[in-house]
Amino acid sequence: MREIPVERVSDVVEKMCIDSNIFLGQDVLKAIKRGLDLEESPLGRDVLEQLVKNTEIAMNTKTPICQDTGTAVFFLEIGQEVHFTGGYIEDAINEGVARGYEKGYLRKSIVLDPLRRVNTGDNTPAVIHTRLVPGDRVRIVLSAKGGGGENMSALKMLKPADGEEGVIDFVLETVERAGPNPCPPIIVGVGVGGNFEQVAFLAKKALIRKLGNPNPDEDLARLEEILLEKINDLGIGPQGFGGRITALDVHVEKAPAHIASLPVAVNINCHVSRHLETII
Amino acid sequence: MTKTLCPPLADKDVENLKAGDRVLISGIIYTARDAAHKKLLELMERGEKLPLDLKGQIIYYVGPTPAREGEVIGAAGPTTSSRMDKYTPPLLERGVRAVIGKGLRSQDVKKSLKDNKSVYLVAVGGAAALLKEKIVSSKLVAYEELGPEAIRELEVCDFPVFVANDVHGNDIYEIGKRKYERNR
Numbered sequence: 001m002r003e004i005p006v007e008r009v010s011d012v013v014e015k016m017c018i019d020s021n022i023f024l025g026q027d028v029l030k031a032i033k034r035g036l037d038l039e040e041s042p043l044g045r046d047v048l049e050q051l052v053k054n055t056e057i058a059m060n061t062k063t064p065i066c067q068d069t070g071t072a073v074f075f076l077e078i079g080q081e082v083h084f085t086g087g088y089i090e091d092a093i094n095e096g097v098a099r100g101y102e103k104g105y106l107r108k109s110i111v112l113d114p115l116r117r118v119n120t121g122d123n124t125p126a127v128i129h130t131r132l133v134p135g136d137r138v139r140i141v142l143s144a145k146g147g148g149g150e151n152m153s154a155l156k157m158l159k160p161a162d163g164e165e166g167v168i169d170f171v172l173e174t175v176e177r178a179g180p181n182p183c184p185p186i187i188v189g190v191g192v193g194g195n196f197e198q199v200a201f202l203a204k205k206a207l208i209r210k211l212g213n214p215n216p217d218e219d220l221a222r223l224e225e226i227l228l229e230k231i232n233d234l235g236i237g238p239q240g241f242g243g244r245i246t247a248l249d250v251h252v253e254k255a256p257a258h259i260a261s262l263p264v265a266v267n268i269n270c271h272v273s274r275h276l277e278t279i280i
Numbered sequence: 281m282t283k284t285l286c287p288p289l290a291d292k293d294v295e296n297l298k299a300g301d302r303v304l305i306s307g308i309i310y311t312a313r314d315a316a317h318k319k320l321l322e323l324m325e326r327g328e329k330l331p332l333d334l335k336g337q338i339i340y341y342v343g344p345t346p347a348r349e350g351e352v353i354g355a356a357g358p359t360t361s362s363r364m365d366k367y368t369p370p371l372l373e374r375g376v377r378a379v380i381g382k383g384l385r386s387q388d389v390k391k392s393l394k395d396n397k398s399v400y401l402v403a404v405g406g407a408a409a410l411l412k413e414k415i416v417s418s419k420l421v422a423y424e425e426l427g428p429e430a431i432r433e434l435e436v437c438d439f440p441v442f443v444a445n446d447v448h449g450n451d452i453y454e455i456g457k458r459k460y461e462r463n464r
């Protein structure tokens with residue numbers, strides 16, 4: 001057994017919350033700059049230029065990239081040889097989130113009750129997905145997920161006969177309906193297969209893959225390429241002002257499904273795609 | 281071409297704007313999100329005095345991050361405008377000449393913009409650190425209890441926005457998409 005004090009997890013999480021909100025990942029920045037090379041619309045180029053400048057200002061002045069500093073979503077992989085000491089792991093994560101959002105001057109955007117809507121004041125509780133894996137390591141992936149893209153995401157239970165075409169249609173329909181609201185350029189996470197709750201999880205998980213890395217599965221890589229091209233043919237463009245670059249990337253993940261089902265989920269992320277990974 | 285706006289706005293200021301124009305705002309603008317809008321409307325319904333004179337003013341839909349010590353404001357980009365849709369027409373009738381946010385507006389809002397000769401401006405969603413730098417001072421006006429949702433008076437200098445809906449009924453979201461969509 002390898003012992004890990006949970007306090008160490010809190011410290012790591014605190015830093016991840018602050019860093020992810022101030023420093024945009026190089027993969028995303030590279031994709032925005034590539035978009036700038038390809039964009040034909042003058043307004044679209046203006047927008048992309050502002051975004052590049054924004055990330056520099058954020059980094060130099062330690063200001064969050066966006067004022068919506070997100071819901072803290074964690075993907076936790078715990079090696080089964082690990083023994084946490086000194087407290088409960090989920091409490092430790094929430095402790096790290098509360099400290100990070102306070103010390104980093106981040107916005108607290110979580111309400112305790114979805115209907116009564118009273119702010120918890122420290123951006124907790126986080127959304128925590130845990131998986132037990134072989135080994136004695138802990139892998140923590142944080143996604144600080146903004147509300148704009150989340151609100152325009154969608155899920156549909158297709159018929160198996162709808163096939164790939166049905167999946168493509170639903171993705172396009174969802175992105176078109178979202179229009180300017182998720183602050184394009186966007187990143188599109190698509191889940192295909194599994195069941196009702198699994199497909200939403202797949203779509204979210206698709207978003208944490210680094211940009212510029214197609215799915216290793218050849219079929220899915222091809223589907224990602226087709227989807228990206230079709231989405232950018234919609235003409236929505238940066239901020240919805242019209243243009244070539246509506247999406248920076250599309251990621252698809254799949255899972256085995258029931259003989260009667262073809263679930264599909266589309267999780268939209270904005271260009272402020274905040275992901276960090278730490279291994280303890 | 282980039283145009284400039286200095287509130288309070290007169291008829292000719294807004295008539296001159298076209299969907300797709302780049303605009304730099306300098307002067308005073310006011311912040312308000314859903315909660316503050318709701319409070320203003322309740323006062324209007326009761327016929328009571330408002331905490332600010334709306335005539336010719338610009339309202340910015342923003343809920344900033346907390347300011348660090350010594351700073352005017354935190355990251356301050358636009359929030360989704362559609363949440364303000366049901367509150368917008370009465371405020372336009374009361375004299376507001378421009379609102380700044382991001383994303384689609386309802387048909388009612390678009391009609392009200394035209395009827396009241398007002399414009400819908402859009403700031404770049406997610407350019408919050410850049411927009412923060414254009415804000416030179418911030419003063420509380422009303423509803424301190426709402427925290428980041430309180431109404432504040434912001435003094436801005438060359439604050440960059442785009443005209444989304446002009447007084448002539450044009451909509452950049454429709455025009456832009458039509459121009460760049462490809463049907464294959």
Ligand code: SF4
Nearest residue numbers: 066146148183270406
């Ligand atoms: S959708 Fe993204 S860029 Fe737009 S306001 Fe939300 S977090 Fe910021």
